[in-house]
Amino acid sequence: MALLRYESQVRPPLVDNDKNYHQVTEDIVRPIEANPSRLWWVGFLISLGLLGFGVFSIYREVTYGVGQWNLNKTIGWGWDITNFVWWVGIGHAGTLISAILLLFRQGWRTGVNRAAEAMTIFAVMCAGQFPIWHMGRVWMAFFVLPYANTRGPLWVNFNSPLLWDVFAISTYFTVSLLFWYSGLIPDLATVRDRAKLKWRKYMYGLLSFGWTGSTKHWQRHESLSLVLAGMSTPLVLSVHTVVSFDFATSVVPGWHTTIFPPYFVAGAIFSGFAMVQTLLLVSRKVLSLEEYITIEHIEVMNKVIVLTGSIVGVAYLTELFISWYGQNPNEGWAFAQNRLNIFSPYGWAYWLMMGCNVISPQIFWFRKLRRNLVVTFFMSVIVNIGMWFERFVIIVTSIYRDYLPSSWSTYYAPSIWEIGFYMGTFGLFFTCYFLFSKFFPVIAVAEIKHILKRSGENYKKGHANVEKESADHLYHEIHSDHH
């Protein structure tokens, strides 16, 4: 424990102002106990409205068939799969923050992980809608599961990347949900034990599973979190790798590239962090959590955005180089004519993607802009538009001019029900997020308390400056501590 007295002065505090354990509880649980603001109701009702539009669009699609969408002979995958990949990608930042940063012992994750994990779960829920409803005969969706059936049994094709996707996405959803909820249990118990209202005590008593905070339980909880983080880390990398296999294992020019897995994973984290920024910039303001989600948190995430955005940029350029270097005429055409050529039918989409994903995030090399909330919010929306267009470009520009030039004239634009379906997933996502921010602690209360004495502003002042101590002194300190 002696080393707790030392702290690097290089690191900024993660919790601002003078806080003690009880105030942390008060600040984070307050929005749950208060009535929702008018702004919350407006947002919630808009989300519900969008969700209703989505449900109606799906009703049209199920009743009249996939023909309600403007998919055509060469573009069998359009907005639906674009939106699927986009939503899955957004989910990745939550797992990165909660799992990979836990393994890397990054203290700043505690301020943002709970909301980011919730975002992951809601985003994966939205993503899952697209392949399911795209099946057309959605009542047969269970055919993707390998169960002993009366048709042979006729098994699913385990060699197909589309089936790998079924396993990857469903595992990802389940594991994220378990990880998120196991972390929530102690915080729900905190809400339960403070509750004055009968229904609140009952609900949170139910949800917190009888958590007591016993030392043995905490020990197991820590071990569980660590192993779940260890499992989620390769899992999250595998999920977008498998999503990229949907394209990369085909022989369509523009898809058939080995760079896809790392390129997709980087893009996923890039778009996910942008969505985390969008949500948290609003949440911290509305729920007055500025002392916990500080400007430091925002800045660190902007650093991740400029890093992953640049990785994505390198991937775009590598793709272009390989399409030229590989000297495959079909692949060369897909890149040079269907994408790079700004006067081609979808050239505008390619350059919009380049502008949003590669060029504009470079402003985050400047510290002032990284710490500017308005710029950050604006950029987070820009990045998500850019990443949507990345998926659209990959999918549509690779297939709208196939090997049969007679079918080239068809220009694909979505129908109102395709747009409605997409808007509906926004409705689902934000409805879930609004409910989450009302009924669950948006910040991990126990985890903030855990880092408070190390990284809280008022405690940091009391720590000795580790940079001023000699290695020899610290060495003796550790050893005297252990014996």
Place this chain on the structure above:
Amino acid sequence: MAVKKFVVGCFDEEGPLFDAVKKVRKSGYKLHDVYTPFPIHGLDQAMGLRDTSIHTAGFLYALFGTTSMLSFMTWVFTVDWPFNVGGKPHFALPAWIPITFEFTVLCSCVGMVITFMYLCQLAPFVKKHHFHLRSTDDLFVMVIECTPKTNESEVSSFLTSIGAKEVNTQMAETGWWLGRYDREQKLFEGQSETVSA
């Protein structure tokens, strides 16, 4: 499951806990548990708890996931329904790696969470005795079990001397029961009522 008598000491800092635990163990009192609002690293060792083996369980579940999925796919595609996919081998090991991996992770995580919930006795509708409501907020609650030999007032003054801000004695059920948190229901009270009726 049994109703026992406990002396409860509440601390408002985690710092003195380590010393307190050491002193309790040295003086031979029976330390029931320490309830804290967040995990305190090293307290489990100080209390003499052994390390958890939940990660070993996770490994075993993972092993089950790998072997079961791999053997299932092998059986399906080589024995039950050999399927010609573009002339590729029936035993297509590289193509099965993604699914095997995902299923391994799924089994390990689901299994570990279930094991965790079983070991900690966590489930909806499960109710337990809470020694202090603020032990999930900002109090660190040390609970000492009274044995027939224990002198309560001695333990109380001992707890005060090692830094407890609040000390009291409670009768409590050590196990769990089915119940609701909005009602004051205690298993042992219910039982005594049935006996008297």
